[in-house]
Amino acid sequence: MGQGLIQEEPGTSAIDVEGRPARGGGNVEGRPAKGGGKGPSPVLQQYLQAKAEHPEAVLLFRLGDFFETFQDDAQAASAILGITLTSRDFGRAGRHPMAGFPAHSAEGHIAKLLAAGRAVAVCDQVEEASAAKGLVRREITRVLTPGTLTEGSLLDPSRENPLVALAWDETRIGIALLEVSTGRVELTEIPAGQLDILAEAIGRISPSEVLVPEAGESAVEAWRPAGARWTVARLEDWRFESSRGRMRALEALGVVNLAGFDCNDLEPALGAFGAALDYLERNHLSLPADVIRLRRARVEDRMHLDTPTIANLELTEALGGGGRGLLEMVDRTRTPMGARRLRGWLLAPLVDVAAIDERLVAVEALTVEDELRAELASELRRVRDIERLTTRTVQQRSTPRDLGAIRDSLPALERVRVLLEATPASRLALDRDRIEIEADLERLLFDALETDLPVTASEGGLIRAGFDPKLDELRQSIRDAQEWIAGLDALEREATGIRGLKVGFNRVFGYYLEVSNANRLPVPDRFVRKQTLAGAERYITPELKEKESVVLNGEQAIFAREREVFAEVCAAVARRASKLLESADAVADLDALLSLALAALEHRWTRPEVDAGFDIAITAGRHPLVEEALGPGNFVANDVDLAEDRRLVLLTGPNMAGKSTYLRQIGLLVLLAQVGSFVPAASARVGVVDRIFTRVGAQDSIATGMSTFMVEMVETANILNHATPRSLVVIDEIGRGTSTYDGMSIAQAVVEQLHDSPRLGCKVLFATHFHELTALERSLPALRNHRVEVSEEGGSVTFLHRIVPGGADRSYGIHVAEIAGLPPAATRRAREVLAELEAARPLSDRGPGGGGNQLSLPIAARHPVVDRLDELEIENMSPLDALNRLADLKRLVER
16 A cells, blocks of 8 residues: 555555545544554554654644644644644544644644644654554654754745754853755854853844753843844753863864864864764755855954844845845845855955955955956856755755756856956956866756656656666566556457457556457456446456556556666765856856946946055945935946044934935945945045944834833944944934933043043944034044034025035924924924023033033032031021021022
C-alpha cells in the first residue's frame, strides 16, 4: 500500500471518531478498538515520543496524506492557522484535541506558525507504507525556527535571515551571527557592559532569532529593546563555554587553528558559535565546512548606526510606514544576492577611505560604460540565488528545481566574467577574477536534468534520456512491455477468435483480459479466471502478469534510480560549493555596484570626494527621498560647510520651512558617500565619520513607560556619552517635551557640551525653535547661526526653504496654525498673547553683561517685602514686635 492508504492492524478500524471513513486513510493507523488495549494507541505512543524530543515546538505528525497536531499543539494550531479543532479517541488514553491539514499545504501553514513566533517540528514517515510491518516508522526530520530556515518559500529573497547567539564572560560579550541559508558567519566581541553597542549591533543585524544560555535568558529579556521582533531560544549554559566553542569551530571548519580567520584571540564569541552549531544539529540541520564563510567583524571597521538613526534617516523604510525608504530608492539589483548585499552596505557604511574610493571608482566606471552596464544588467537578471541554492544542495535539502536554477545560472556567470575582461576598475576586475567558469558542472547539469523539472524528486521525470544507461534500460523495458500489452488484445482476438476480447486495467487486479458474455467462447487453458462480472469474465495469463510486473515494478525502479542519480548530481554540485559560493559573493558585489550606478544615473547624482579629513563641504545638496516625492526641479538645494572652526551649525526657523529635511539630507549624503555611492549634490567633499547620531522627533514609548521627554533625553544622553571627534551629530529639537524654561535650559546645556567638551569636538547640526539660543554665537567660537529664509509681504509669509547664515528671531508658529485651519479667533488671541510675551523680553544672551553663563529666566525683581523678610531676626523678636513688623509689611504690600 502507498502513502495515504489505510493500514489496518489487528483490533483497528478504518473509521474515524465520528464514524466516517478516515480522511486520506491516514488518521486511524494503529488505533485500538474502542474499549480495547491497555494504554495509549501505538500512534499516540509514537507521537508522544516524538513530542518529548522537542516539547517547545508545535509537532506536525504525518498520518498518510495529512499532518496532524494533538493536545496543546492542536489548540495552538487551530487558533493560529484557523483550522478546525476536533478530538479523537485514543483508547484508554481517552480523547485528545486534534487539528490537521493536507500535507501538500504544509509550507503555508508552517509559515504562519513561524510568523506567530512558534517553532515547528516535522515528524514525517521515513519508510514506505507498503514496506512497513505494522506501524509506519516516523522520525523528526526537521525543526524549523525563525532563524534556522533554508527553505526558499519561507525566506524573503531580498533579506538575510540571521540567527544570533550571545555569550559573555567578565570582560567581553561575544556575538556569533549565522546566516544558515547562505553559510555566512560573523564573530564579534565588545567590552562587557557596553549594552548600547550590543543593542546597536543587534539592531543593525535585525536577527530573526537570538540564542542565549538558559541562565542568561532573563537578563537578555530585560535588556531587549521594546518592539524588537526577534524570538529568544535557549540552550544549556555549558554549550556556550569558550573552550568547547573553539573545539566545535575547528571541527566544523576542518582546520587545526583559527589564525587564518583572525579569530584566535576570541573567547565568548567562539562559545556563542559553538552553541549555535549545537542548536543547528538539534534542529536536524547542518552547516558543512564547504559552505561556512567565517570572518571576524570588528566594530571599528564600519560606521556605527543605532536603531533611531536607521529609522530617522529612513534607510530601510519610511517613518510611519508610508512611502519609500532609501533602500528601495537605490535598489536596482537583478539578483537576490545583490539585494541582500546592497541592504548590508546601507546599514554598515565603510570607514576606510581606500575601500570607499574603490567602490566609487567601480560605480563611476559603470556609469560611463553604457554598453557594459546594459549587458551586465541583462546577464545578471539570468542569475538565480546560487548562494542559497548551493547551500541547500550541500545540506542535502535541494529540490530538482533548485539544481535547475543553478544549471540555468552558470552560462550567465560565464558571460558576466567575459564582459568584465576589459574593465579598468580594479574593484570590477577583482570581482571578475572571483567568478569561476564551471564548464564541467554546467555540462553535467544540462546533460543530466530535464528541461522542465518537477517540484520534488519523488515525482519522477528528473533525469534526461541518454544520461544514465541503467535508467535508459529500465525505461526501455517498460516501453517494450507497454507496447506488448497495447497489442495484446489484437493478438489474442486473432489467436482465440473471440472478437469482443479486450485488455483492461484497474488498481485492484492490475491488467486483465475481459471477455463479454455475449462473445463467450471456450477460452484457452492458459487463461486464468480472475473475476466474474454480471456481463463479462476477466482473465489473466502468465505472460500478461509478467509484463504487468515489468511495468508496475519498473516505474518504482525508475523512481528509485532517478533519486539515486539525482543524489549523485547533487553531490557533484556540493563538491564545487566553495567555488560556487565565491562566484555568488562576487555577483552580489557586482550587482550592488551596478545598482548604485543605475541609481546615480537615474537621479542625476554626483561622485563625492571622500578623505580622512575633518571637513564636510556639500554644494547644492538635496534630500533624495523628498526630491523624488516633489518631482524634478521642485526641490530647493542647500549647502553645508563644516570645519574645525565652524563645526556646530545652530539652525533656526519656522515649522514647515525645511529644517528637518535639511538635517536629514546631510546625514543621508554623508552615509551615501561612505557606502560608496554617488550623492544628490552639485559637489560633495566628505571627511569620513565613524558614527551618525540622530535625535529627530520623539513620541511616547508606552511599551517601556517612557514619555516623549524621556525618549528625547535618553537619545540625547546616548549622543553625549558616545560621540567622538569623528562623529556627525544631527539634533532636531530637544526640550519640547517639558516646560519652556526647562527645555531651553537643557537645549543650551547640550549645545555648550557639544561645543566645549574636549572629548566630543564632533560635527553638529542642531535645529531648534528656541531662537533665543542664537545669542550663543557670540560666546561659542565654533558655532555658526543659520536660518531657513522666509519672505514676508503684506502680512503674507512664504517659506523659501533656503538655508542662509544668521539666526531667526521668530518661529512663525501662528502662521502655521492658520494654514492648518485653526479658527481665526484662536489665532487672533494667540497674537495678542505673543505680543505680551515678547514685550517682556524674558531672555537675554550668554556672555559679558548678558546674564552670566546661562540664559536669564524672566524672574521679576525682588519685592521690597522679600528684602524686609530677609532682614528679620525672628529668634530675637518678641511677640509684640513680630505683630508690629507684620503690620508694616502688610502696609508695604498695599501701597
